[in-house]
Amino acid sequence: MSTETSAVNEYSNGEITIVWKADLCIHSANCVKGLPQVFDTQQKPWINAQGASSAEIMAQVQKCPSGALTYYVNAAPEGEAGIPTPAVMVAEVIADGPLKVEGRVQIKNDRWFPG
Numbered sequence: 001m002s003t004e005t006s007a008v009n010e011y012s013n014g015e016i017t018i019v020w021k022a023d024l025c026i027h028s029a030n031c032v033k034g035l036p037q038v039f040d041t042q043q044k045p046w047i048n049a050q051g052a053s054s055a056e057i058m059a060q061v062q063k064c065p066s067g068a069l070t071y072y073v074n075a076a077p078e079g080e081a082g083i084p085t086p087a088v089m090v091a092e093v094i095a096d097g098p099l100k101v102e103g104r105v106q107i108k109n110d111r112w113f114p115g
Helices: 030-034 054-061
Strands: 008-012 016-021 069-073 090-093 099-102
């Protein structure tokens, strides 16, 4: 399902739903370069959720540096396990740039915010 006119668009393959928040996109093209059979800006809609396996899509979406692309696992039919949501946290220092953090994390450092 897709709503091309809104700032938030959703695309589903039945197992997962890819969420694209256009306002957050910094156009790094990680998605297009990493999984072009799913993310193709020359097509409408530009996301083909059936273009790869759910696991491949989830792995690629997690590489989005801006958070414009996310996903959620759809409710599994009763009696099915469904796809587990990854509980991976990644912190990466980008050369000459910011710290890239993926996943749920809480950072505490009293030196940044002296009391």
